[in-house]
Amino acid sequence: MIYLYSFLFAGAVCLIGQIILDNTKLTAGHITSIFVCIGAFLDIFNIYDKIVTVVGGGAMVPITSFGHLLIHGALAQAERYGFIGLLTGMFNLTASGITAAIIFTFIFSLFFKPKD
Amino acid sequence: MRLKDYNEIVKKHMPTEHRIRNGIIAFVSGGLVGIIGQGLIDIYSYFLSIPAQDASIFATVTLVFVASLFTALGFFDKWVTICKCGLIIPITGFAHSMTSAGIEYKTEGPIFGLGSNIFKLAGSVILYGVVSAWIFGMIRFIIMGG
Numbered sequence: 730m731i732y733l734y735s736f737l738f739a740g741a742v743c744l745i746g747q748i749i750l751d752n753t754k755l756t757a758g759h760i761t762s763i764f765v766c767i768g769a770f771l772d773i774f775n776i777y778d779k780i781v782t783v784v785g786g787g788a789m790v791p792i793t794s795f796g797h798l799l800i801h802g803a804l805a806q807a808e809r810y811g812f813i814g815l816l817t818g819m820f821n822l823t824a825s826g827i828t829a830a831i832i833f834t835f836i837f838s839l840f841f842k843p844k845d
Numbered sequence: 846m847r848l849k850d851y852n853e854i855v856k857k858h859m860p861t862e863h864r865i866r867n868g869i870i871a872f873v874s875g876g877l878v879g880i881i882g883q884g885l886i887d888i889y890s891y892f893l894s895i896p897a898q899d900a901s902i903f904a905t906v907t908l909v910f911v912a913s914l915f916t917a918l919g920f921f922d923k924w925v926t927i928c929k930c931g932l933i934i935p936i937t938g939f940a941h942s943m944t945s946a947g948i949e950y951k952t953e954g955p956i957f958g959l960g961s962n963i964f965k966l967a968g969s970v971i972l973y974g975v976v977s978a979w980i981f982g983m984i985r986f987i988i989m990g991g
Contacts (some may be wrong), residue, residue: 732880739879746930747871751864756852756915757933758969764934765974769981786883789901790935799978807986815982819975829906830940836945837960838919844919
């Protein structure tokens with residue numbers, strides 16, 4: 730059942746993005762930035778947390794989960810260390826994705842040539 | 846790949862009469878990426894016997910790796926022009942934008958080519974993600990105490 734929810738949620742997020750892309754002048758860069766902000770916004774009231782518990786992996790895959798993980802790491806540290814935690818904990822949970830992307834990009838761009 | 850060029854390519858492959866078809870393709874492909882994500886989480890948490898929270902990190906890294914590799918091999922670009930938001934909105938789009946920028950600009954040298962341009966497209970996601978997470982985190986920390 731969680732696979733059906735994953736399919737529906739991830740598909741719905743992508744569908745909304747596609748509708749915005751097709752019907753406005755916003756580009757893919759605008760849409761991903763907006764979606765990250767929405768993901769962070771939904772976590773003010775723990776809405777995205779509830780979505781993650783129901784939907785599972787389908788909610789972790791779209792870029793909205795990036796905003797969700799940013800604010801989560803920041804708040805977890807803020808509970809311990811106060812306001813400075815918002816700065817120290819910001820990348821705690823997303824570091825794996827960003828670091829992996831940087832490292833893989835570096836390795837692959839060493840070995841592969843651009844194809845027109 | 847420059848942002849302008851990228852947007853021109855996206856625009857060029859987007860005839861207005863195919864909006865419904867685009868939407869369906871984006872829905873199905875995005876949903877399939879979601880299923881793959883959940884499948885990877887289940888596989889990792891079963892075989893490595895770790896909680897789903899940790900397994901989702903492994904799943905994210907796997908998706909990033911696959912997207913980077915396929916971009917480097919050259920056929921992920923074609924998939925993106927077909928699926929559009931179905932692959933741009935998931936984390937695969939983040940990795941794709943970084944790897945395509947990295948490979949494109951490495952000819953201009955390791956510092957001002959690769960180093961300066963690696964975040965050319967993904968930088969906006971990080972910038973606005975961090976700023977919005979900081980603002981909303983501040984709001985929530987003040988109102989609800991964390």
